[in-house]
Amino acid sequence: MEEARESLYEEMGCFDPNTPAEVTVESSFSQAEPPPPPPQVLVAGSTSNSNCSVEVEELSEFHLSPQDCPQASSTPLQFHINPPPPPPPPCDQLHNNLIHQMASHQQQHSNWDNGYQDFVNLGPNSATTPDLLSLLHLPRCSLPPNHHPSSMLPNSFSDIMSSSSAAAVMYDPLFHLNFPMQPRDQNQLRNGSCLLGVEDQIQMDANGGMNVLYFEGANNNNGGFENEILEFNNGVTRKGRGSRKSRTSPTERERRVHFNDRFFDLKNLIPNPTKIDRASIVGEAIDYIKELLRTIEEFKMLVEKKRCGRFRSKKRARVGEGGGGEDQEEEEDTVNYKPQSEVDQSCFNKNNNNSLRCSWLKRKSKVTEVDVRIIDDEVTIKLVQKKKINCLLFTTKVLDQLQLDLHHVAGGQIGEHYSFLFNTKICEGSCVYASGIADTLMEVVEKQYMEAVPSNGY
Amino acid sequence: MGGGSRFQEPVRMSRRKQVTKKKEDDENFKSPNLEAERRRREKLHCRLMALRSHVPIVTNMTKASIVEDAITYIGELQNNVKNLLETFHEMEEAPPEIDEEQTDPMIKPEVETSDLNEEMKKIGIEENVQLCKIGERKFWLKIITEKKDGIFTKFMEVMRFLGFEIIDISLTTSNGTILISASVQTQELCDVEQTKDFLLEVMRSSP
Numbered sequence: 036m037e038e039a040r041e042s043l044y045e046e047m048g049c050f051d052p053n054t055p056a057e058v059t060v061e062s063s064f065s066q067a068e069p070p071p072p073p074p075q076v077l078v079a080g081s082t083s084n085s086n087c088s089v090e091v092e093e094l095s096e097f098h099l100s101p102q103d104c105p106q107a108s109s110t111p112l113q114f115h116i117n118p119p120p121p122p123p124p125p126c127d128q129l130h131n132n133l134i135h136q137m138a139s140h141q142q143q144h145s146n147w148d149n150g151y152q153d154f155v156n157l158g159p160n161s162a163t164t165p166d167l168l169s170l171l172h173l174p175r176c177s178l179p180p181n182h183h184p185s186s187m188l189p190n191s192f193s194d195i196m197s198s199s200s201a202a203a204v205m206y207d208p209l210f211h212l213n214f215p216m217q218p219r220d221q222n223q224l225r226n227g228s229c230l231l232g233v234e235d236q237i238q239m240d241a242n243g244g245m246n247v248l249y250f251e252g253a254n255n256n257n258g259g260f261e262n263e264i265l266e267f268n269n270g271v272t273r274k275g276r277g278s279r280k281s282r283t284s285p286t287e288r289e290r291r292v293h294f295n296d297r298f299f300d301l302k303n304l305i306p307n308p309t310k311i312d313r314a315s316i317v318g319e320a321i322d323y324i325k326e327l328l329r330t331i332e333e334f335k336m337l338v339e340k341k342r343c344g345r346f347r348s349k350k351r352a353r354v355g356e357g358g359g360g361e362d363q364e365e366e367e368d369t370v371n372y373k374p375q376s377e378v379d380q381s382c383f384n385k386n387n388n389n390s391l392r393c394s395w396l397k398r399k400s401k402v403t404e405v406d407v408r409i410i411d412d413e414v415t416i417k418l419v420q421k422k423k424i425n426c427l428l429f430t431t432k433v434l435d436q437l438q439l440d441l442h443h444v445a446g447g448q449i450g451e452h453y454s455f456l457f458n459t460k461i462c463e464g465s466c467v468y469a470s471g472i473a474d475t476l477m478e479v480v481e482k483q484y485m486e487a488v489p490s491n492g493y
Numbered sequence: 494m495g496g497g498s499r500f501q502e503p504v505r506m507s508r509r510k511q512v513t514k515k516k517e518d519d520e521n522f523k524s525p526n527l528e529a530e531r532r533r534r535e536k537l538h539c540r541l542m543a544l545r546s547h548v549p550i551v552t553n554m555t556k557a558s559i560v561e562d563a564i565t566y567i568g569e570l571q572n573n574v575k576n577l578l579e580t581f582h583e584m585e586e587a588p589p590e591i592d593e594e595q596t597d598p599m600i601k602p603e604v605e606t607s608d609l610n611e612e613m614k615k616i617g618i619e620e621n622v623q624l625c626k627i628g629e630r631k632f633w634l635k636i637i638t639e640k641k642d643g644i645f646t647k648f649m650e651v652m653r654f655l656g657f658e659i660i661d662i663s664l665t666t667s668n669g670t671i672l673i674s675a676s677v678q679t680q681e682l683c684d685v686e687q688t689k690d691f692l693l694e695v696m697r698s699s700p
Contacts, residue, residue: 290557293557294556294557294560297557297560297561297564300564301560301563301564304564304567304568304571314536314537314540317540317541317543317560318540320563320567321540321543321544321547323567324544324547324548324563324566324567324570325547327567327570327571327573327574328570330574331570331573331574334574334580334581335577337581338577338581341581341584425649425653425659427659427662428646428649428650428652428653431645431646431649432646435642435643435646441645441664441666442665442666443664443665443666444662444664445663446662447659447660447662448660448661466581466585468581470574
């Protein structure tokens with residue numbers, strides 16, 4: 036009997052033999068409040084039942100060892116005294132039934148549904164608990180009537196669950212959560228959540244310590260902003276955990292707030308941020324930095340080219356004065372004209388080396404996306420816009436304005452969007468740059484979109 | 494257990510003492526989606542490291558300073574860009590003498606187009622408009638015409654005028670000619686022949 040009971044208790048800890056992992060989840064629900072009120076020992080019924088008493092002791096052993104629960108010892112008595120209104124006999128029966136239930140737990144899994152239904156139909160205050168308890172994967176609590184001739188378990192259990200006179204005060208892992216419940220309902224709850232506790236205690240120790248440290252470390256090392264998230268989760272998933280805030284000092288909180296403001300500032304710097312969560316902001320910041328670097332390179336090259344072009348034309352002018360309309364560009368004629376500065380010299384070299392100008396950037400908005408890539412004098416523009424206006428028409432106008440020579444266009448309607456790709460060439464002498472193209476196009480197309488009448492723009 | 498938090502370990506150790514008192518509070522303080530939370534933190538952490546690797550300014554090694562340094566750096570880069578842009582624009586408004594010189598290259602394109610026209614006639618590409626009905630109000634349209642400045646804009650204007658909605662379109666150029674093939678949809682009924690002639694006339698006309 037003892038061995039059986041021990042094995043029972045082991046199995047009690049994880050009701051569903053198929054998912055032992057959930058025990059940890061369950062145990063997480065088990066304790067929350069800072070001064071953990073001692074888990075109330077499962078004492079169903081009275082000491083008159085020898086079975087009950089033995090189990091009570093065993094249970095209390097389990098409870099007391101991992102924790103300091105000075106009050107634990109008092110609770111058994113308390114429980115005995117506690118239920119005057121509900122009649123004791125059902126408790127005994129209940130307890131017995133539960134033991135039997137444990138003994139045959141393997142077949143419980145498939146048969147819990149009825150009991151669960153009843154459980155769900157508990158009073159108004161049970162609205163919160165079934166969710167959590169279903170998370171805990173509590174065994175539904177009814178067996179088929181034929182299953183155990185000796186136990187009236189299924190019916191009795193469900194009866195007790197649905198009855199308001201349930202007496203048994205059992206270990207309630209959720210006790211600490213301080214659900215605002217009537218005592219009666221609480222009893223019912225405990226009925227449903229019975230016998231969860233023992234293994235949980237041990238599990239808690241095994242995992243909880245680590246978790247605590249983990250979270251602590253997380254809190255401290257991440258500049259404290261993780262605290263926020265944890266607190267938020269706390270508030271949402273568990274009631275009555277508000278004490279966590281008092282642990283963070285005001286300076287910690289200030290730091291967190293300051294840190295959050297930084298993210299906000301970063302977001303404001305980025306031209307078109309789409310998401311507001313931190314990871315996305317950082318990701319977009321990285322892309323933006325790269326884009327800025329590319330733009331700077333492009334401008335530097337453009338400026339150099341301009342300077343060289345000017346230099347060359349200066350040179351041509353001078354030579355033109357001197358001689359005929361000779362095309363001096365190809366001649367590296369330094370005889371008549373020496374480069375006066377290193378910059379000019381490097382211009383020469385650069386142009387001789389045919390350094391390619393290349394740049395790429397993107398502009399995005401809620402309805403439009405513009406992608407501009409420039410290699411040397413070819414510009415590839417990609418435009419995607421939500422279908423509403425004749426954006427192609429406006430785009431061609433912009434391209435004409437920018438003196439971009441169309442070489443190839445392809446695109447059309449794709450689902451709810453228009454998508455077009457333009458291969459163009461920069462006219463010689465024109466000095467457009469990537470961001471200029473992108474910004475102009477974006478501006479025009481966006482404006483037209485916003486101004487368009489909701490009906491078809493055609 | 495703390496596999497994803499290797500960066501946090503040193504701090505965790507030092508805080509152990511303070512932790513034990515409140516150990517019981519948080520013993521089973523597990524987020525219901527622990528793995529997801531961990532992954533989220535990891536993701537943010539990785540991205541912050543990547544950000545730091547792009548930013549040459551490093552004042553501190555804290556996460557807050559990564560973000561702050563990034564803000565400063567982006568500000569700097571934006572200033573750079575602004576300055577370069579100004580320089581560029583100043584160079585745009587170059588002294589007029591040089592502009593005259595620079596108009597030489599501008600003359601070239603015009604010369605080129607007239608050459609291309611000749612080429613087009615040489616190769617024997619002829620202007621052509623085809624309109625083919627493929628559905629109730631759907632058409633396939635094919636236009637071959639001489640490539641001129643703003644020809645595509647003109648085409649789009651005509652489409653709008655006719656009430657043709659473009660479903661998809663493809664445009665290619667070769668030797669001074671342009672080929673447009675598109676599938677279009679219209680709300681109103683239209684006569685194929687008339688439209689064809691109209692289009693041909695419009696595309697031929699000079700802007």
